[in-house]
Amino acid sequence: MSNVDRRILKSQEAIKKAVIELMSEKSFDQITIQDISDRANVSRRTIYLHYLDKFDLLDKIIEEHINELRELAESASEMGFINGNLIWFEYFESHYLFFSTMLVSKGAPSFRRQFLEFVMEVLKGEVNLTEGKNHGINEEVFLRFIAGAYLEIVEWWFKNGMPCPPQIIAEQVGVLIERIVYLDKITTKNCEHNRR
Amino acid sequence: MSNVDRRILKSQEAIKKAVIELMSEKSFDQITIQDISDRANVSRRTIYLHYLDKFDLLDKIIEEHINELRELAESASEMGFINGNLIWFEYFESHYLFFSTMLVSKGAPSFRRQFLEFVMEVLKGEVNLTEGKNHGINEEVFLRFIAGAYLEIVEWWFKNGMPCPPQIIAEQVGVLIERIVYLDKITTKNCEHNRR
DNA sequence: AACGATTCGTGCATTAATGCACAAATCGTT
DNA sequence: AACGATTTGTGCATTAATGCACGAATCGTT
Numbered sequence: 448m449s450n451v452d453r454r455i456l457k458s459q460e461a462i463k464k465a466v467i468e469l470m471s472e473k474s475f476d477q478i479t480i481q482d483i484s485d486r487a488n489v490s491r492r493t494i495y496l497h498y499l500d501k502f503d504l505l506d507k508i509i510e511e512h513i514n515e516l517r518e519l520a521e522s523a524s525e526m527g528f529i530n531g532n533l534i535w536f537e538y539f540e541s542h543y544l545f546f547s548t549m550l551v552s553k554g555a556p557s558f559r560r561q562f563l564e565f566v567m568e569v570l571k572g573e574v575n576l577t578e579g580k581n582h583g584i585n586e587e588v589f590l591r592f593i594a595g596a597y598l599e600i601v602e603w604w605f606k607n608g609m610p611c612p613p614q615i616i617a618e619q620v621g622v623l624i625e626r627i628v629y630l631d632k633i634t635t636k637n638c639e640h641n642r643r
Numbered sequence: 644m645s646n647v648d649r650r651i652l653k654s655q656e657a658i659k660k661a662v663i664e665l666m667s668e669k670s671f672d673q674i675t676i677q678d679i680s681d682r683a684n685v686s687r688r689t690i691y692l693h694y695l696d697k698f699d700l701l702d703k704i705i706e707e708h709i710n711e712l713r714e715l716a717e718s719a720s721e722m723g724f725i726n727g728n729l730i731w732f733e734y735f736e737s738h739y740l741f742f743s744t745m746l747v748s749k750g751a752p753s754f755r756r757q758f759l760e761f762v763m764e765v766l767k768g769e770v771n772l773t774e775g776k777n778h779g780i781n782e783e784v785f786l787r788f789i790a791g792a793y794l795e796i797v798e799w800w801f802k803n804g805m806p807c808p809p810q811i812i813a814e815q816v817g818v819l820i821e822r823i824v825y826l827d828k829i830t831t832k833n834c835e836h837n838r839r
Numbered sequence: 840a841a842c843g844a845t846t847c848g849t850g851c852a853t854t855a856a857t858g859c860a861c862a863a864a865t866c867g868t869t
Numbered sequence: 870a871a872c873g874a875t876t877t878g879t880g881c882a883t884t885a886a887t888g889c890a891c892g893a894a895t896c897g898t899t
Contacts, residue, residue: 453684454856454885479846488649490887495848650855650886675876686857691878 459497461487463508466501471548475505475555509558512545513565520569528573528628529621536613539601547605559598566594574628593624655693657683659704662697667744671701671751705754708741709761716765724769724824725817732809735797743801755794762790770824789820 465486469478480501484491498504519538523531539546549558567590574589600620604610661682665674676697680687694700715734719727735742745754763786770785796816800806 452857452885453686457684458886480848481846488653490649491847492849492888493886496886500848648855648887654856676878677876687877688858688879689856692856696878 455497458487458489458493461489462494462497462504463511465489466504466508467545467548470552470555471544475501475552505555508545509549509555509561512542513561516565517569520572524573527621528624529618532621532624533613533617536604536617539605540609540613543605543609546601550602550605559602563591563594563598566597567591570594593627597624651693654683654685654689657685658690658693658700659707661685662700662704663741663744666748666751667740671697671748701751704741705745705751705757708738709757712761713765716768720769723817724820725814728817728820729809729813732800732813735801736805736809739801739805742797746798746801755798759787759790759794762793763787766790789823793820 462483465483466478469482469486478501480491480494483501483504484494487494494504498507516535516538519534520531523534526534549555549562570590570593571586597620600616604616658679661679662674665678665682674697676687676690679697679700680690683690690700694703712731712734715730716727719730722730745751745758766786766789767782793816796812800812
């Protein structure tokens with residue numbers, strides 16, 4: 448794990464933190480590399496040591512969060528949607544500045560789409576819709592339906608400054624998702640297999 | 644000013660911050676260099692690059708704050724005791740962890756004495772007791788009297804978790820000090836000189 | 840379109856930070 | 870006092886970060 452030089456970690460942390468902060472203050476395209484290096488208290492040269500340009504930098508930040516969420520989802524795959532959701536919402540909460548900025552900012556319009564496709568990907572691994580009866584619903588439609596609902600709630604939650612704690616919102620959304628997925632399960636043969 | 648390499652500043656900041664934090668958690672003599680480097684996220688070697696040992700490190704931290712207070716006092720020498728005091732108390736407040744730790748911790752018993760002598764030194768530059776009539780009060784006694792009173796208040800303020808804002812405590816202490824110093828002034832010939 | 844100013848991206852020499860290894864010193868327990 | 874374990878302080882080779890200088894690209898104004 449941590450045989451990466453701590454200087455690299457510290458520099459990258461400072462740089463990424465600076466970008467998030469700046470994005471909450473002005474739009475991404477009017478942020479200069481100089482701004483970032485000033486805020487991060489790092490030489491401008493150091494940024495180019497790790498990233499191609501600010502777009503590459505933003506990509507890497509996004510990718511990192513997505514990967515973190517993916518790992519959380521894997522470790523929580525046995526927990527059902529309610530508790531699995533809780534882990535995600537807790538992660539959202541602890542990275543409030545990032546997610547609220549990314550979902551609000553006009554500078555990263557690709558994030559919503561990227562995030563939605565990622566949610567679909569995770570759902571696909573969870574619900575196992577391909578096995579058993581598909582009962583006439585196209586998989587793409589099924590996944591996108593839930594992911595869209597989910598993302599809408601997440602965006603609402605952030606834009607309203609997290610009006611309720613992760614426990615509450617995670618449970619409510621978890622219940623709703625399970626209602627959809629569970630209906631699917633009881634109409635398919637592999638119900639018991641899924642529940643194990 | 645800032646032609647010092649930013650890496651040096653960052654490392655030293657992290658190290659000093661780590662020491663203060665650790666001192667608020669355990670006594671100075673049971674803090675190891677390893678503790679400090681872990682907390683500061685800095686190589687143990689880096690600490691020895693800047694400091695001889697942890698005592699030298701603590702000395703430098705203290706010295707820095709003293710120098711900062713000295714500069715504040717110089718720039719505020721024309722302000723009278725009330726507003727001059729305010730600047731100090733605001734500095735105390737913004738470095739709460741350091742001062743409360745140093746005045747409570749048993750690991751730095753020298754700090755109180757060092758701090759008191761510094762207060763006397765600053766007072767000496769302010770009250771100009773040597774010129775004019777000394778009206779029979781020994782200078783050492785005069786300065787130590789006020790400094791002791793001052794330090795007692797500062798310690799009380801910290802140990803009680805800053806029960807009132809800097810404005811209030813600074814004004815009250817300022818009034819009391821001026822009462823002593825002013826009485827001195829009106830019994831000496833250089834009253835107008837001091838007031839200019 | 841022309842322009843000056845700003846920002847970008849890179850090469851390069853220098854300096855700071857790092858991690859490791861090691862012997863000496865110190866600590867804590869028996 | 871003896872012992873092992875921990876901590877200390879240092880040497881050393883390697884790597885990351887820095888600051889500066891430079892031409893190219895981009896931006897904003899006229």
